Amino acid sequence: MTTTKEVLQQFEETATHYIHELDQFSLDQLKHKAINNEWSIGQMFQHLVNSALYMQLRNVEQCLVPGPDLQVTSEEKTEAGAAVFAQGSFPPIRIQVPPSPLYTPEQPESKEQLIQGLHTIIQRMKEVEPALERASKQNTVSHPSFGGLCAEEWFRLIEMHYRHHLLQLDRLKQYT
Numbered sequence: 001m002t003t004t005k006e007v008l009q010q011f012e013e014t015a016t017h018y019i020h021e022l023d024q025f026s027l028d029q030l031k032h033k034a035i036n037n038e039w040s041i042g043q044m045f046q047h048l049v050n051s052a053l054y055m056q057l058r059n060v061e062q063c064l065v066p067g068p069d070l071q072v073t074s075e076e077k078t079e080a081g082a083a084v085f086a087q088g089s090f091p092p093i094r095i096q097v098p099p100s101p102l103y104t105p106e107q108p109e110s111k112e113q114l115i116q117g118l119h120t121i122i123q124r125m126k127e128v129e130p131a132l133e134r135a136s137k138q139n140t141v142s143h144p145s146f147g148g149l150c151a152e153e154w155f156r157l158i159e160m161h162y163r164h165h166l167l168q169l170d171r172l173k174q175y176t
Contacts (some may be wrong), residue, residue, distance in 0.1 A: 002088075004132045004152060008125055011159040015118050018045065018162070021169065022111050025176065030114075031107045034175030039105065041172045042114070046105035048165055049117030056158045057124050059141040064131050064150035077153075081146025085153060090164040121158075128155065 001009070022030075022045070030042035040049070079086065084090055097103055124163050132152045140148030149157065 004129050004155060007156050007159050008129045010122065011125055011162060012118050012122055014159065014162045014166070015122050016167075018065070018169075019115055019118050020046070021082060022114060025111070027108070027111060030111065031174045034172075038172070039168075040107060041169065041176065042108040043105040044165060044168055044172060045114045045117075046108055048162060049121065050105060051115065051161065052121045052158050053117070053124070056154050056161070057121070057128065059143075059149070060128055060132075060154040061153045062141050063139040063149075063154065064135050075142050075148030077149065078147035081143065081149065084146060084160070085156070089160050092164075092167060094168075125155070125158065 027042075030045070031040050032134060033040045033043075128151075132155055135151040137150045137152070140150050141154065143149050143154075143157070146157075
């Protein structure tokens with residue numbers, strides 16, 4: 001099993017790849033939706049940034065420092081969660097949810113917004129990684145599909161999530 005330092009390094013490489021990918025697109029290309037029910041490339045980037053900042057990293061921090069208002073439990077992983085973590089990646093399939101105002105990301109305002117978001121996540125990952133070694137595996141926050149995940153698992157999930165979306169990026173690039 002890879003260490004959290006190795007996960008951080010893999011994440012940095014993937015996030016840097018995404019930053020370099022942004023160089024080849026104009027803002028109009030990032031916002032272009034070739035298929036109505038499909039996200040634009042920019043929306044996919046927004047999803048990566050927002051899910052890491054406002055869900056995954058927040059949940060890492062909740063597991064590290066549980067407080068009275070936090071939703072920390074000792075829930076177990078689901079069968080799907082156990083399978084993803086045993087494999088070390090999401091299955092290479094498309095995961096689609098119906099469009100909704102709560103889930104569908106907004107279009108980006110600028111490329112700089114996306115680049116800054118990715119840099120922010122890299123920095124936050126670097127800041128939180130050292131604390132994972134002493135984090136309790138008993139403090140979990142529930143994931144909608146994977147069940148209770150501890151701080152280290154939420155951290156690992158960010159890297160797996162970014163790697164998984166490389167498939168979507170390759171597919172969306174065909175339409176630009």
